[in-house]
Amino acid sequence: MNAYSQPAGVTARDLLDVERIRRDFPILHQEINGYPLAYLDNAASYQRPRSVLDAIRHYYEHDHANVHRGVHALSHRATEAQEAGREAARRFLNAAERAEIIFTRGATEAINLVAYTLRETLQPGDEILISHMEHHSNIVPWQLACQRTGARLRVVPITRSGELRLDEFHRLLNRRTRLVAMAHVSNALGTVNPVAEITAAAHALGIPVLLDGAQAVAHQKVDVQGLGCDFYAFSGHKMCGPTGIGVLYGRREWLERLPPFQGGGDMILSVSFDHTEYNELPYKFEAGTPDVAGAVGLGAAIAYLEQVGMDRIAQHEAALLEQATRAIAALPGVQLIGEAQEKAGVLSFNIEGIHPHDLGTVLDHQGVAIRAGHHCAMPVMDFFGVGGTARASFAFYNTRREVDQLVAAVEVARRMLA
Amino acid sequence: MPKPAEPLARLYQATVLEHSRQPHNFRRMERPDRQATGNNPLCGDQVTLFLREADGVVADISFDACGCAISLASSSMLTDLVRGLPPAEVQRLAREVAAAFNSPDGDLPGDLAALAGVRNYPARVRCATLPWRTLGAALEGSPSPVSTE
Numbered sequence: 054m055n056a057y058s059q060p061a062g063v064t065a066r067d068l069l070d071v072e073r074i075r076r077d078f079p080i081l082h083q084e085i086n087g088y089p090l091a092y093l094d095n096a097a098s099y100q101r102p103r104s105v106l107d108a109i110r111h112y113y114e115h116d117h118a119n120v121h122r123g124v125h126a127l128s129h130r131a132t133e134a135q136e137a138g139r140e141a142a143r144r145f146l147n148a149a150e151r152a153e154i155i156f157t158r159g160a161t162e163a164i165n166l167v168a169y170t171l172r173e174t175l176q177p178g179d180e181i182l183i184s185h186m187e188h189h190s191n192i193v194p195w196q197l198a199c200q201r202t203g204a205r206l207r208v209v210p211i212t213r214s215g216e217l218r219l220d221e222f223h224r225l226l227n228r229r230t231r232l233v234a235m236a237h238v239s240n241a242l243g244t245v246n247p248v249a250e251i252t253a254a255a256h257a258l259g260i261p262v263l264l265d266g267a268q269a270v271a272h273q274k275v276d277v278q279g280l281g282c283d284f285y286a287f288s289g290h291k292m293c294g295p296t297g298i299g300v301l302y303g304r305r306e307w308l309e310r311l312p313p314f315q316g317g318g319d320m321i322l323s324v325s326f327d328h329t330e331y332n333e334l335p336y337k338f339e340a341g342t343p344d345v346a347g348a349v350g351l352g353a354a355i356a357y358l359e360q361v362g363m364d365r366i367a368q369h370e371a372a373l374l375e376q377a378t379r380a381i382a383a384l385p386g387v388q389l390i391g392e393a394q395e396k397a398g399v400l401s402f403n404i405e406g407i408h409p410h411d412l413g414t415v416l417d418h419q420g421v422a423i424r425a426g427h428h429c430a431m432p433v434m435d436f437f438g439v440g441g442t443a444r445a446s447f448a449f450y451n452t453r454r455e456v457d458q459l460v461a462a463v464e465v466a467r468r469m470l471a
Numbered sequence: 472m473p474k475p476a477e478p479l480a481r482l483y484q485a486t487v488l489e490h491s492r493q494p495h496n497f498r499r500m501e502r503p504d505r506q507a508t509g510n511n512p513l514c515g516d517q518v519t520l521f522l523r524e525a526d527g528v529v530a531d532i533s534f535d536a537c538g539c540a541i542s543l544a545s546s547s548m549l550t551d552l553v554r555g556l557p558p559a560e561v562q563r564l565a566r567e568v569a570a571a572f573n574s575p576d577g578d579l580p581g582d583l584a585a586l587a588g589v590r591n592y593p594a595r596v597r598c599a600t601l602p603w604r605t606l607g608a609a610l611e612g613s614p615s616p617v618s619t620e
């Protein structure tokens with residue numbers, strides 16, 4: 054059987070050599086309960102290639118000191134290392150300048166940074182527009198901002214197939230809207246939202262757009278200038294980087310307009326008791342000693358993804374998703390949750406008579422790691438009238454054999470529990 | 472390759488599956504004397520217990536739930552074990568069962584013995600204990616929902 058349906062003009066050279074790639078990921082080569090590990094929980098967190106682990110280790114073994122502080126050699130090297138990570142992130146997102154890349158702890162903190170600082174400008178009657186398919190981290194920060202300011206949170210509904218209701222989006226977007234905050238790719242459904250269209254419509258009314266790219270960056274090439282968005286958030290650990298580091302991209306114009314987030318060292322130029330002058334971008338938003346090793350690891354993860362090639366990654370994952378969707382959908386009693394035309398990386402489903410939690414345990418027993426539950430998107434679960442789903446999520450290092458292992462394990466669960 | 476059926480069969484024993492497929496006393500109750508809801512925020516499981524007392528004992532008990540096989544079976548078994556006991560004894564039982572699930576060899580009374588296999592699954596122990604912790608809250612008249620977290 055052919056591994057891929059090859060579009061015209063694609064040669065074997067363009068395809069990704071998954072067996073070679075897997076050799077770069079030490080963690081993938083282990084057995085769970087006597088079965089080879091099939092790690093299909095990538096939407097929760099990716100695994101790391103050795104180059105990322107080596108980069109972090111090398112940094113601590115050779116270059117670590119605090120940044121922007123010392124005149125000595127190590128402080129200089131640490132600063133350079135952090136800035137190299139920032140430059141990698143700039144290139145990765147195609148941001149116009151490095152100053153627009155703010156390091157955060159992850160996507161959650163990136164979104165909170167915007168919600169917290171934008172809050173200062175919100176007034177009663179203002180509106181924040183999100184969608185029904187958001188992760189809790191792109192809901193709760195806005196609820197908090199609205200509670201404190203009297204602004205109103207408005208929610209674009211979704212269709213039964215898990216797509217954004219664009220007609221409703223256009224209807225809800227209005228002159229009171231102060232920000233549109235949407236997932237680029239939904240973690241619970243896999244839906245890829247039409248973010249260019251969303252951004253264009255918002256900009257036509259002068260409204261800024263924040264995109265939650267946590268589930269997008271590992272699956273496709275992202276170009277923030279091409280998309281035109283004002284803010285873009287993602288987490289390192291969902292794209293082969295370390296936990297504890299993430300990025301907020303913000304257009305300079307907006308970052309200059311927003312007040313600082315946290316106060317402390319590094320974010321100031323001068324401090325006296327009656328006046329403090331804030332540092333330039335991006336440091337204005339980076340108070341305290343940063344996660345330098347995280348920035349180093351993130352840079353290495355970006356270099357790795359670029360070397361594999363985002364186009365090849367997207368193509369490989371699309372083939373896996375198609376294989377898995379076809380096989381799982383063919384099983385009796387299966388309900389797929391999320392059947393958007395444009396999807397990336399995620400297969401959410403339920404099997405009649407089996408709770409996802411039980412399914413997760415039976416799969417784990419056969420070496421298959423998936424996520425079972427509400428995926429931090431309870432409104433999505435409510436919409437589909439389910440308490441949770443089983444979710445298999447794919448990365449470029451997953452194989453067709455692992456998809457077969459998933460399907461066989463689901464069959465065992467069905468025979469045992471349904 | 473090992474057969475997945477072996478260790479799993481110890482978790483999903485016939486008794487457990489019978490209770491989860493056809494749970495006993497699985498109904499809401501009009502005007503209960505006591506009621507409490509428990510949540511497992513990690514997986515979204517929820518169980519609500521309803522109790523009615525008469526002549527110093529739990530005369531009727533039922534539950535409503537949205538949960539996995541383990542939490543459904545544990546809830547169903549709970550209703551069988553608790554009916555007819557005085558509240559003080561129920562309180563003691565609730566404490567003992569929750570503790571027994573969390574210890575390597577504590578005694579699990581009645582059909583609950585079939586759930587002993589859950590101890591090998593740290594992520595699933597709370598599915599089994601959720602209804603028991605909710606029971607404790609119902610007896611204390613605790614106003615806020617129980618959470619496993």
Ligand SMILES: Cc1ncc(COP(=O)(O)O)c(C=O)c1O
Pocket residue numbers: 096097158159160161162188190191236238239240265267268288429
């Ligand atoms: C769509 C989406 N947004 C935001 C987040 C939050 O990411 P983190 O927990 O890394 O901050 C996640 C993580 O699951 C996600 O899937």
